[in-house]
Structures are given as structure tokens and as C-alpha cells.
Amino acid sequence: MSPDPALYARWQKIYPRYQSGFFRNLRWLSTLILVGLYAFLPFVRWDRGADLPNQAILFDLPARKFYLFSLTIWPQEIFLLAFALIFMAIALFFMTAIAGRVFCGYFCFQTIWTDLFLQVERWVEGSRKRRMNRDVEPWTFDRGWRKGVKHTLWLLIGWYTGAIFTAYFVDAPTLLPAFWHGTAPFAAWFTAGFLTMTTYLFAGMAREQVCIFMCPYARFQGAMYDEHSLIVAYDEGAGEPRQGNRRDRQATQHRGERVGWCIDCHECVTVCPTGIDIRNGQQYECITCAACVDACASVRDRVGMPVTLIRYTSLSELGGGKIAWFRPRILAYSGLMVAMLVGVVVYFGVRTPLEMTVIRNRQPIFIRLSDGGIQNNYTAHILNRSPKPQQYVLQVEGLDHAALSVAAISQKTAEGWPVLTVESGEVMPLSLYLKQTTGPEPIQEQQAVRFALHAVESDGGATVYHSVFIRPKP
Numbered sequence: 427m428s429p430d431p432a433l434y435a436r437w438q439k440i441y442p443r444y445q446s447g448f449f450r451n452l453r454w455l456s457t458l459i460l461v462g463l464y465a466f467l468p469f470v471r472w473d474r475g476a477d478l479p480n481q482a483i484l485f486d487l488p489a490r491k492f493y494l495f496s497l498t499i500w501p502q503e504i505f506l507l508a509f510a511l512i513f514m515a516i517a518l519f520f521m522t523a524i525a526g527r528v529f530c531g532y533f534c535f536q537t538i539w540t541d542l543f544l545q546v547e548r549w550v551e552g553s554r555k556r557r558m559n560r561d562v563e564p565w566t567f568d569r570g571w572r573k574g575v576k577h578t579l580w581l582l583i584g585w586y587t588g589a590i591f592t593a594y595f596v597d598a599p600t601l602l603p604a605f606w607h608g609t610a611p612f613a614a615w616f617t618a619g620f621l622t623m624t625t626y627l628f629a630g631m632a633r634e635q636v637c638i639f640m641c642p643y644a645r646f647q648g649a650m651y652d653e654h655s656l657i658v659a660y661d662e663g664a665g666e667p668r669q670g671n672r673r674d675r676q677a678t679q680h681r682g683e684r685v686g687w688c689i690d691c692h693e694c695v696t697v698c699p700t701g702i703d704i705r706n707g708q709q710y711e712c713i714t715c716a717a718c719v720d721a722c723a724s725v726r727d728r729v730g731m732p733v734t735l736i737r738y739t740s741l742s743e744l745g746g747g748k749i750a751w752f753r754p755r756i757l758a759y760s761g762l763m764v765a766m767l768v769g770v771v772v773y774f775g776v777r778t779p780l781e782m783t784v785i786r787n788r789q790p791i792f793i794r795l796s797d798g799g800i801q802n803n804y805t806a807h808i809l810n811r812s813p814k815p816q817q818y819v820l821q822v823e824g825l826d827h828a829a830l831s832v833a834a835i836s837q838k839t840a841e842g843w844p845v846l847t848v849e850s851g852e853v854m855p856l857s858l859y860l861k862q863t864t865g866p867e868p869i870q871e872q873q874a875v876r877f878a879l880h881a882v883e884s885d886g887g888a889t890v891y892h893s894v895f896i897r898p899k900p
């Protein structure tokens with residue numbers, strides 16, 4: 427059975443009209459800050475000492491370390507990435523519950539880059555009307571050079587976006603000139619080229635289709651709203667029944683019938699980057715950019731309407747109620763975020779540059795030596811999280827007549843404790859042999875022991891691991 431053709435329609439290109447106004451200025455400000463930060467941050471320097479990268483934000487994949495100013499994230503701390511993603515998801519839920527899709531309208535890279543590309547289109551091809559006419563006119567030299575310049579500028583923006591992205595992974599002041607000289611590594615060329623094409627396609631060609639058809643957020647945002655969430659909405663009570671023709675309005679008023687303030691000028695529709703008419707109610711295509719709010723406000727000023735028909739409001743406010751800011755879901759989200767932030771601060775507060783785990787081998791439980799001593803074997807892992815190689819002394823506490831040796835390690839202190847050298851970032855596996863030469867009587871079957879590790883240099887840190895030493899029954 428063939429599908430009903432009425433259910434399908436060809437995509438219509440949208441030509442949003444530029445609308446100045448308060449919210450447009452806010453969006454330019456957010457674009458300036460976010461694009462500025464994106465382009466500027468890889469060039470910020472941060473002194474970490476000799477032999478360490480001096481880029482403030484660097485995702486050093488070969489060394490498997492992320493540098494964020496004075497923080498270094500090690501491969502063993504990759505769980506922090508999951509933690510950060512969960513935090514960002516909760517922050518998004520929080521933002522949506524308060525102010526709807528404000529993220530989409532003001533902070534999303536897709537919206538911001540599409541705005542930049544649209545601005546280029548306006549500069550090169552002119553106003554909405556000129557662009558619409560030019561697209562249906564036959565090809566002329568004028569049309570050709572304008573299209574050529576526009577697509578070239580789009581590709582240049584895409585290239586710059588991609589090249590800057592790669593600069594977060596390699597030393598930026600070295601990499602960017604290397605692109606110019608053609609000596610950049612293949613991975614950098616590939617990444618920059620790939621992002622050039624995706625930026626060009628998503629922000630230049632697909633535009634609102636990314637938000638409408640590709641972004642999952644648009645689909646489930648409805649579940650995060652409630653009647654107190656801020657949304658861009660049309661005040662139907664004040665606007666309807668709309669009446670566009672001035673004479674008809676006057677005639678209706680003359681008959682004593684009510685006429686709404688909406689003059690049906692369609693300005694709110696022509697500025698919408700997703701091409702919807704917000705007067706038809708809430709739609710998932712709306713990215714809350716507030717262009718229609720600015721448009722209706724300018725109409726209000728021109729015709730002397732007493733209200734702005736489209737504004738940031740809530741369903742509860744439109745129904746005559748008030749916005750309740752302190753709602754259970756807002757408190758739950760903010761509580762979760764505060765708890766996570768406190769957790770991260772505590773984690774970094776107690777984090778040491780040194781980590782050790784010691785697992786007692788279960789087979790054999792103990793070994794009886796020919797000299798009468800008892801030996802337990804352990805497997806240890808030592809992680810040096812300091813920025814340079816470190817020497818550590820490993821001692822055992824809580825066990826009389828203890829002697830500790832480490833497989834393949836011969837260096838020892840004067841007291842006989844093993845001395846280990848661990849490279850920066852290295853996880854060193856060790857086999858430990860802990861022996862009690864002569865035991866005090868009566869002996870315990872199981873005794874708590876502590877493995878104490880401390881760096882020879884003061885900046886290397888120290889740690890203790892609790893374990894047990896097991897002997898045969900007396």
C-alpha cells in the first residue's frame with residue numbers, strides 16, 4: 427500500500443530575516459564569549475615546570491594525560507570524564523526545568539555556528555527578500571560570485587573551527603603554523619578536514635534540520651518542562667482573534683466585537699530560524715532563540731500595542747498564575763549538582779601524587795621456610811602521579827622481625843627496606859615477599875600489617891595500605 431502523499435512534503439529552504447533587539451544582542455554576546463573562548467583557550471600558557479607542556483588546556487592523547495590549568499587528569503581517573511558528563515546532563519535538565527531550551531538558543535554550538543554562517547550569507551547575498559529572489563533567478567555573474575564567496579567564507583570558518591579543535595590536543599603555537607607550512611601530522615589534517623566538512627554541512631547547509639531531525643534533545647525536552655518552566659510563548663488571550671487588515675479591524679471594533687492585538691504581520695514567522703509560527707502553540711522545533719520576541723516587540727513599538735504578544739513566560743503565568751521557582755525538581759537538580767561539586771572538590775583535595783594497592787596472594791596462604799620463618803606473598807601496584815620520576819621507600823609496619831623483599835629490586839636502604847624508582851605516570855606492578863624470621867610467642871594466626879610507601883623527595887607524597895599477615899595455627 428503506498429503511503430498517503432499528504433503526509434510527506436519536500437523540505438522548504440528557510441530564509442530567516444535579521445531582527446535586531448534585546449535578545450538578539452544577548453545572543454551576539456553569548457556568541458562572542460563562546461567563540462572567543464574556543465579560539466583563545468588553546469593559546470593560554472600555564473607554567474608546569476621543565477619537561478611538561480605549558481599549554482593551559484591540553485588533551486595529551488599520546489601521554490594519556492589531560493591538563494586543565496593546574497590539574498592533571500591521569501588515565502586511571504577516566505571515571506572523572508563520566509562524572510563530568512553526568513554533571514553536564516543534570517545541569518542541562520536543571521537549565522531546561524528553569525528556562526526551557528535556553529541552552530539551544532544561546533549556548534549550543536549548532537545554533538551559534540549557524541548564526542555565524544547566516545550572518546555571512548546576509549553580508550554577501552543581502553536581505554531575506556534579496557536572497558529568496560536570487561535563489562529563483564537564473565544564474566548570472568552576480569549570483570555566481572556571491573554564492574562562490576559565501577561558500578568560500580563558510581569553508582574558511584569551518585577550517586578555522588577544525589584547526590582550532592586540533593589545537594586542544596597538540597601544542598597550539600606549534601601546530602597552527604605547521605598547517606600553514608604543510609608539516610602538520612596526518613591526524614591533525616584529517617581531524618581539521620573532517621570538522622571543516624561537518625561544520626560546513628551542519629551550520630551552512632543543514633542548519634535547522636540538525637535541530638529538528640538529528641538532535642535528540644528536542645525530542646525529550648518536553649519531559650523536562652513543567653508549567654513553571656520559562657518558554658517563549660504567544661499570549662493567545664491578548665492576541666486573538668487576530669486581525670490583519672486595518673479597515674477590517676476598525677469595522678470589527680465598530681460593530682462592538684472584540685479584536686485581538688495581533689495584526690497578523692507574520693514578522694514573528696519570518697525571523698524564525700526554524701520556520702515555525704509560534705502562534706500555533708508550543709512546538710518541538712522551537713529552540714527558544716527569542717527572535718520572534720524581538721520581532722513582536724518591534725511591531726508593538728511601531729503600532730503602539732500595549733503588550734508584547736510573544737514573550738518569555740510560563741504556562742502557569744499565561745493561565746493567570748505565578749512562576750514557582752523553588753519546585754521539587756529544581757531543588758533536586760541543584761542538590762545533586764552541589765553534591766557532585768563538593769565530591770569533586772573533596773576528591774582533588776585528598777588526592778595524593780602517589781597511589782598504592784597491595785593484594786595478599788591466596789595461594790599459598792603462607793610458606794614455611796627452612797630457617798623456621800614464615801613468608802606471605804603479595805602483589806602490589808604503585809602509581810606515580812607526580813610530574814617527574816620518583817624514588818620511593820617501601821616499609822612494613824606492625825610486624826616484628828619483618829623482612830621485605832621485592833622481586834627484581836635490589837636497591838635497599840641502610841635499614842634494609844626496598845627502594846623503588848617509578849616513572850611519572852607509570853603504574854609499576856610488584857611481587858612482594860614479606861617474611862617473619864622469628865616470631866614472638868604466643869603468635870597470632872592473623873596479624874594486621876601496614877605497607878608504608880613514601881617518596882625520597884618531599885613532593886612525591888606518601889601513602890599507607892592496610893593488609894594482613896597469616897601464619898600457621900600455634
Ligand code: SF4
Pocket residue numbers: 658694697698699700701702703704711712713714715716717718719
Ligand atoms: S518560535 Fe521564536 S523562539 Fe522559537 S525558534 Fe522560532 S523565533 Fe526562535
Ligand code: SF4
Pocket residue numbers: 660665687688689690691692693694695705721722725735736
Ligand atoms: S509579530 Fe506579533 S503582531 Fe505580528 S504576527 Fe507575530 S504575534 Fe502577531
